[in-house]
Amino acid sequence: MDGDTVRIKNIPNEFKLALPILRKIEAAGYEAYFVGGSVRDTLLNRPIHDVDIATSAYPSEVKALFKRTVDTGIEHGTVMILDHGTGYEVTTFRTESGYQDYRRPDKVTFVRSLKEDLKRRDFTINALALSEDGQITDLFGGLADMKAKIIRAVGNPEERFNEDALRMMRAVRFASQLNFKIEPQTLSGIYDHSQLLKKIAVERIHTEFVKMMLGQDAQNGLTLMIKSHLYQYVPGFTSRLIELQKIANAPFDLKNEVQVWSLFTSNFRFQREQIALFLKNWKTANKIINDVILTTELIFQIKSQKVNNLNLYWAGRQNVLNAVDVLSRSLNANLDDLLRAYDRLPITDKRQLNITGGELIKQKILSPGPQLGKTLAELERAVVLGQVKNQRSALIAAAIALNKE
Template identity: 70%
Template structure:
């Protein structure tokens, strides 16, 4: 049974898009805000994307506005650029045939809001908000929100066979919203967990990162273990014991580097193994490099042997990453301050260059220049040489004479 309630206040993000809804409605069609933005409004969370659904077909939408882009015309999505910000407007549709377990083989445009909402993943996302503030709830999403429950729309087995990524999305929502997954939906995930292997790793990567950054991330990990999802993403199946230990701790992470650093550290991976692990997850090279440096620092902290050079190599952000991951003030006390008091933070702050060494006749252009500068950099960081030009010249000469 449809439940229609009136919202007290429409957020600014929706107010800015109201002219689009109003123009579509003035032409005799229905138009609503739908999906995550409606859910997050009700939960008083920040809104990211404002999505609009309409009974108007794509050609009818395009006829109403001067500037449009066919961002997903085959699925009924048109981006409207008339009001500065781009808003995606999607025609009500039904879907069928999901041979790749991700995208429908056939899309049929319809005029019915109910038919459109029936194809949504979870009840908390199957809500439509009208311009007057009324919410249409056909599947008990508002009740599930009050109970902090994630429930599939209709038969969870059908929903997960349509799009296997929905299983990771459910886990991510459980973490982000601090909700529990309803029993039948949870059982559906466990039953179909192997279908996650049909999904591109990049898609699972995005959901996993969002899950690990959630307010209840250990709950998300527990669900992945309970439902066997962890067995169908890269590498994690080899480290069940470590995953269970992580899931039993409360951790709060703030960026992607910290996520992978926590896992690589708990898994006991060296730099080469960490790089291999993250490449299987299709992780960006910059993230991989930062994770390796963070993990090196974490192992040094664990050994109680944190040299200035280790802090220097890690860099400011990764020192903070390591402190956050370890979450042990006794072991990390003073590390950030130690980093801040290093004589230099990068090689460009060294008061000596290869050009200066050549100019003073100490060296000619050669590979040895790099060796000398590296020696000076390391010893300045270690506090053995002052970062002053004349001191560095003397140290360079001494190094060459010893060599």
């Protein structure tokens, strides 16, 4: 078989744990290799996530070798093996053809050839196979591209992106995460096929986009999205080129998904309802939407220098931290003061109020009803602003005063 070979002397523990599976398949006379992202990340000294195995054995042959298996994607040749403590996905070497929906193959053909299997993969750095003795099989120049820090499609980029349009987002995500460049022909293929991104489910784009924005060179990822026109085919970005360019040209270092979206919503000057609609279109979780609203509102208050204890209290410590992180690279203000101010708040949760509705009823200050809730909210506000001490006697006195008015 042609191609470069490199041997890894100390294979990571994640692979060692799966070696019994590889050996059992090989002992039955088939080929088996570790493939994909885990091999790439090993060579780049990055943490390994999923250990995937590819084999020349057909699914029925794999199932005959192991006691406990699950058909996780049997039509695409994938069987989950459960009888070694951890679940490992084992996929038969295959070729694919006919991509009507620009995402999934219409036809999958099982083959015995590793080369045919690696040929259908997205990028050269992901088309590497690792054998049980630590030998890397590289048939498409993935090792050289890794060394040169290049993302290159396997074979013809036009074909790869027609097969699966999500690969275009994966390319910009890898460029961001790994701090690699996309080679010209591959980038040109993304530009020519960017409109195919419309065919991909938003949830899948969402995952790649957030990973891209949390990468070590996220500005590069965003710049590539603008350059290749991918930005035109994701929710809410089409008419925002000027703001997107501004974001891509400014330094930022984001730590979580709330910060990712808050960077955009604050630059787009979105209000509460606009944020909710924008993020619903991105199929974002409700908890994230709520935190983005609170973080964005706090960012506006910080920028206009109108932050009080109540703003910090309603945002909550994590969202104060989110706002500080989003602004830390672009604002010269001493943002650490905001966290210190939050930590000095008399209470950070209404459950810390030293009086309950039940006690106010018991003291015959109030009866059950809307006025009770209103009074508790007023007391909470007054305590946060330092107008009333969080002591039972002071709170009772304040409640009496409030209800005399």
